[in-house]
Amino acid sequence: MDQNRKLEGIIPLRTLVLNDGDTIIEDIMETNIISVNTHMDQEEAGNLFRKYDLIAMPVVDQENRLVGIITIDDIIDIIEQENTEDFQVMAAIEPSEEEYMKTGIMRLARNRIVWLLILMLTATLTGGIIRRNEEVLVSAVTLAAFIPMLMDSAGNAGFQSATLIIRGLALDEIKLHDILKVIWKEFRVSLIVGVILSAVNFAKIYFIDKAGVLIALTVSLSLSITIILAKIVGGSLPIIAKKLGLDPAIMAGPLITTIVDAVALLTYFYLASWLLGI
Amino acid sequence: MDQNRKLEGIIPLRTLVLNDGDTIIEDIMETNIISVNTHMDQEEAGNLFRKYDLIAMPVVDQENRLVGIITIDDIIDIIEQENTEDFQVMAAIEPSEEEYMKTGIMRLARNRIVWLLILMLTATLTGGIIRRNEEVLVSAVTLAAFIPMLMDSAGNAGFQSATLIIRGLALDEIKLHDILKVIWKEFRVSLIVGVILSAVNFAKIYFIDKAGVLIALTVSLSLSITIILAKIVGGSLPIIAKKLGLDPAIMAGPLITTIVDAVALLTYFYLASWLLGI
Numbered sequence: 001m002d003q004n005r006k007l008e009g010i011i012p013l014r015t016l017v018l019n020d021g022d023t024i025i026e027d028i029m030e031t032n033i034i035s036v037n038t039h040m041d042q043e044e045a046g047n048l049f050r051k052y053d054l055i056a057m058p059v060v061d062q063e064n065r066l067v068g069i070i071t072i073d074d075i076i077d078i079i080e081q082e083n084t085e086d087f088q089v090m091a092a093i094e095p096s097e098e099e100y101m102k103t104g105i106m107r108l109a110r111n112r113i114v115w116l117l118i119l120m121l122t123a124t125l126t127g128g129i130i131r132r133n134e135e136v137l138v139s140a141v142t143l144a145a146f147i148p149m150l151m152d153s154a155g156n157a158g159f160q161s162a163t164l165i166i167r168g169l170a171l172d173e174i175k176l177h178d179i180l181k182v183i184w185k186e187f188r189v190s191l192i193v194g195v196i197l198s199a200v201n202f203a204k205i206y207f208i209d210k211a212g213v214l215i216a217l218t219v220s221l222s223l224s225i226t227i228i229l230a231k232i233v234g235g236s237l238p239i240i241a242k243k244l245g246l247d248p249a250i251m252a253g254p255l256i257t258t259i260v261d262a263v264a265l266l267t268y269f270y271l272a273s274w275l276l277g278i
Numbered sequence: 279m280d281q282n283r284k285l286e287g288i289i290p291l292r293t294l295v296l297n298d299g300d301t302i303i304e305d306i307m308e309t310n311i312i313s314v315n316t317h318m319d320q321e322e323a324g325n326l327f328r329k330y331d332l333i334a335m336p337v338v339d340q341e342n343r344l345v346g347i348i349t350i351d352d353i354i355d356i357i358e359q360e361n362t363e364d365f366q367v368m369a370a371i372e373p374s375e376e377e378y379m380k381t382g383i384m385r386l387a388r389n390r391i392v393w394l395l396i397l398m399l400t401a402t403l404t405g406g407i408i409r410r411n412e413e414v415l416v417s418a419v420t421l422a423a424f425i426p427m428l429m430d431s432a433g434n435a436g437f438q439s440a441t442l443i444i445r446g447l448a449l450d451e452i453k454l455h456d457i458l459k460v461i462w463k464e465f466r467v468s469l470i471v472g473v474i475l476s477a478v479n480f481a482k483i484y485f486i487d488k489a490g491v492l493i494a495l496t497v498s499l500s501l502s503i504t505i506i507l508a509k510i511v512g513g514s515l516p517i518i519a520k521k522l523g524l525d526p527a528i529m530a531g532p533l534i535t536t537i538v539d540a541v542a543l544l545t546y547f548y549l550a551s552w553l554l555g556i
């Protein structure tokens with residue numbers, strides 16, 4: 001440090017030991033320093049450790065004065081804690097640092113009930129879409145049997161994309177300005193995946209369920225469109241969330257499913273009334 | 279090491295530097311050694327580093343002979359890699375170590391299509407449950423509107439439990455012999471959560487949707503039972519999977535939803551035909 005406590009350089013213990021006793025510190029110190037700031041997010045500090053394979057980093061304040069040191073064994077705990085938080089948030093749980101086996105049931109219930117309530121009430125919107133299209137179901141009740149498959153496939157497709165993007169953002173492998181690249185990538189992936197799924201689906205409904213070509217077409221076409229929309233929504237929402245300063249992980253588990261369910265049902269009923277002339 | 283290359287003790291560089299030059303190694307070495315075995319799973323090694331706040335560990339073979347050393351900067355990469363794998367598997371993606379932005383679209387599509395196909399086909403089982411109960415839907419088509427809410431709530435409740443247990447298993451905080459404690463804990467949590475959700479649900483259907491007391495009762499009772507079953511299944515399946523030598527994470531995302539959807543619909547139709555006398 002200089003006289004103002006500003007950080008000038010660092011020397012690993014190994015370098016110190018391997019040099020003669022009369023070497024001057026200034027000559028052997030490393031001045032190209034990677035340090036963390038007192039205001040830096042702990043996830044960011046973890047990424048620096050990972051990127052540069054460090055075992056310790058100096059901590060400086062806003063005026064670049066040395067205020068402490070952070071070592072890698074603390075970082076490992078932080079990394080696992082950040083990961084646990086992401087897992088919990090994506091599973092629609094209020095994040096908690098307490099170990100599961102040591103947490104009381106009232107606390108566990110409280111961490112879970114908020115999101116379950118929100119999601120239950122938003123899912124009634126999806127129910128509202130069905131209610132407004134009851135006449136379609138009455139005319140062709142067999143259409144109801146494909147709703148779970150459509151909703152699940154849409155949810156799974158969207159969750160896949162969202163998870164990859166959230167993980168990429170957390171590890172700093174995907175940047176905010178990549179959003180258009182991500183959407184374009186997800187669009188092409190969803191075309192491939194959607195066409196294969198729909199072809200298998202069409203064959204199953206037409207040849208095995210023997211439900212008629214129009215029903216098979218309605219379901220398969222809805223599936224394709226839904227998967228494309230689900231993957232674009234799943235890929236872009238986490239990035240948009242981060243841009244808005246929200247936690248990208250919240251956009252994955254909890255919200256993606258609800259949004260994508262609504263998209264799936266709207267597409268399905270729209271296509272059904274059009275193709276089946278209901 | 280002794281003459282047979284068996285590990286006898288370790289000395290941190292810091293201890294070596296702080297002792298006199300004529301101290302005998304044997305007197306200052308640490309003989310209570312925490313080491314990893316060449317056959318140990320990398321996740322387990324990561325947990326040892328976390329538990330003992332180490333920065334390096336000797337690696338020994340089956341005969342306790344020193345064969346190498348593993349340092350903490352490798353471990354950080356391993357930890358993030360294991361976490362990424364768990365995130366991917368839980369989101370029904372074939373795990374891949376390639377960064378998203380550097381992976382081609384054919385590869386991305388291939389990593390996702392397998393599980394989407396499997397889940398699409400298993401979801402048709404759920405569709406089969408609806409098909410076999412079409413007469414219930416025809417008699418009371420309004421019941422169809424609550425299917426998404428029931429399926430989503432069940433899926434969310436099960437996924438919450440599964441995620442906490444999978445995470446606890448990965449961090450070695452939950453052991454295999456804890457299974458009965460976990461089930462008992464999840465049962466009590468699901469009672470609390472289920473009763474609150476059902477009460478809100480009943481009020482909404484009865485007072486806002488004005489769908490009649492029997493419909494409100496059918497839906498709310500199905501919701502309670504489904505949440506209890508979902509949380510018990512979600513809590514126990516990952517432990518059972520690990521007992522069978524399978525990856526607990528596979529049991530969460532991909533399979534829980536499908537299983538729990540089927541449970542939800544069976545409960546719903548059973549209660550509907552009983553309470554509504556269809």
